[in-house]
Amino acid sequence: MISLKNISWKAAGVGFSLQNVSLTIPSNTYAVLMGSTGCGKTSLLEILCGLRQPSEGQIFLDDRNVTRLEPRDRRIGYVPQDLALFPGRLVKDQIRFSLQMRGLQDNDLIQRLADDLGITHLLDRLPDQLSGGEKQRVALARALAAQPRVLLLDEPLSALDESTREDAMTLLRSLQSKHSLTVLHVTHSRSEAEALGQLRLRFDQGQVIPG
Amino acid sequence: MRLFWISLALITAVYLLFWLMLLGATAAYSLPEVWLQTVMKPEIRYATVLSLMTCTAAAAVALLFAVPIGYFMARCQFRGKTILDAALDIPIVLPPMVVGICLLIFFQTSIGRSIEHFISFTYTIAGVVLAQFVVAAAFAIRTMRGTFDHLSARPEEVALTLGATRFQSFWHVALPSARRGMLAAFCIAWARSLGEFGPILVFAGATRMRTEVLPTTVWLELSVGNLDSAVTVSLAMIVIAVVVLVIVRAMGEKA
Incomplete structure (x- = not known):
């Protein structure tokens, strides 16, 4: 609540x-x-x-x-209007960020979120190489990775x-x-x-x- | 309309031509054999190596201060910020000789003398680095402040919601985004250090094979009437400065 x-x-x-x-x-x-x-x-x-x-x-x-x-x-997961993806970081590293900050390693979670959001094929791309819709999915996956x-x-x-x-x-x-x-x-x-x-x-x- | 743009282009061309003529006249003053003889002199080689080393050290230390100060000034709002901003620019507007005198006097005070118990600065190579750093850092800070001003704070804020501390957000998000600005700040500090003369002369002296850097060489050679050597060293400094300028511009275009 x-x-x-x-x-x-x-x-x-x-x-x-x-x-x-x-x-x-x-x-x-x-x-x-x-x-x-x-x-x-x-x-x-x-x-x-x-x-x-x-x-x-x-x-x-x-x-x-x-x-x-x-x-x-x-x-709290936060997805701002401009999505604020981290410049120069691969999609998989964007999603891994919250785990990295807590010293955790959970490749299964990253893979599961990527599957759920349909971005598995984007994991090795940079934010500049994504469309608006793709960026939005990556920002959501990044927020959800923090559970x-x-x-x-x-x-x-x-x-x-x-x-x-x-x-x-x-x-x-x-x-x-x-x-x-x-x-x-x-x-x-x-x-x-x-x-x-x-x-x-x-x-x-x-x-x-x-x- | 067309006449307007042609007039502006002409003013630009006249200005550039003036500079090209200055550089051309300097380059044509002496022969390549003289250049070779000059650069083979042990004292010139010593000054070149010392210049390259002290400029690199001064620029590196300047960057260590410029990154946190630039970030602080770009991200933090507080009362008196305008005054602090102006204070950070003081080394830029101070006459170079005055910077040297300030350094010399500071190291005569009790605090300065206590520092010199650990590292000797006055009339030493460390003093050359310090004199270069004092002015170069102000330029590096300005560059880093501009870099962080142009970077959105939003990704750093999102990082905080993803479990990062303020430092982790700075280290993992802001710094990687600012790497081109850091390179530009380093190059500007380096180039500025290379041309530094007044504070070095006053604070570190102009002793041959000891605290002599390239601008000091130009002055020493001129003072004994050796114009060929002074011109050759000047040309070397121009080439180095142009290379640095090209790197900075290339970084700026990529950023």
Whole structure:
């Protein structure tokens, strides 16, 4: 379960801020958050995964208060909008990254994720040699390799064409179910929200309300 | 419209022609036999080897400081950052002789003398490296800051969510992405060290077969009226500088 209680945050140097934002997403739920550009959806995801510290409020993951925990201790997978693949690293090394950071070696997990996401043939390629859809699958595999309980997706389908988007939506649904993930997916698209969201939310005037 | 671009092209051509004429006149001043005689002199060979070694050492140490400082300045937001940024540029704007005097005076203080109990800098080869480092590091820091400014911080942030500590994120994600910038910073620091003269003269001296580097050689040869040798050494420095410039540009284009 993801639970945000009265989160407030102010961006350094600019006027933008979030005030008293609260949100609850039950475990194993695919939640979709919609909202206009610049309303703070990405900032909210970054606060959730620990990249921004809220000035007030608390964050709970499965009843554990993670507000002051480092990002690496939260077990949250994060796929940003630009995917942020590591430049100059082979696909297999991108997926291996979280294992490497923990001093683990699990080639089976890498192979299994590559099979699940249909990227086995891409393992020896660099990010520059991938299409938009392929990059997205690699970013998902990299996030899932850390075996997170929660997956945060920031407009993951925005750069894909119509047919790739359909495939990607099917993939996201099956991954959520297979890995028993609680997913928070941020999007502009109502059709995406309707197709994927078991729980649909809307960021409106600084508050998260049912969409 | 066309006249506008032709005018700009003409200004560029005049500027380049001026430089080519300077280099051409220098190259044509003496004969290849004189060049050969000059480079065979033991003191010139010593100065060349010492220059290559001290420049490499100074550039390497400059890079060791430039990478963390450049990363800190690019990624960290804090009050007074503008002042610190300006302070880091001080060695660039200081007159070279002043840098040498500052070094000389610092090593006369109690802290400086304590340091010299372990390593002697004043009028030594270590002093040559230090004098080169002081100015070269400022240029390397500027280059590394620009490199990290142009790299998105997002992959480093994603690395944090994947189990990396801040240091691991820097080491495994930021540094490999910045390797071309590091090479450029090294080359710029190296080239800058090669041309350093004022601080070396004041702080390390100009003793033949001891602290003499190539710019010192040009000055020493000129001071005794040996223009042929001064010109030959100058030409050698031009060739080295051009090679470094080509490497930096090639790295910049690939980045």
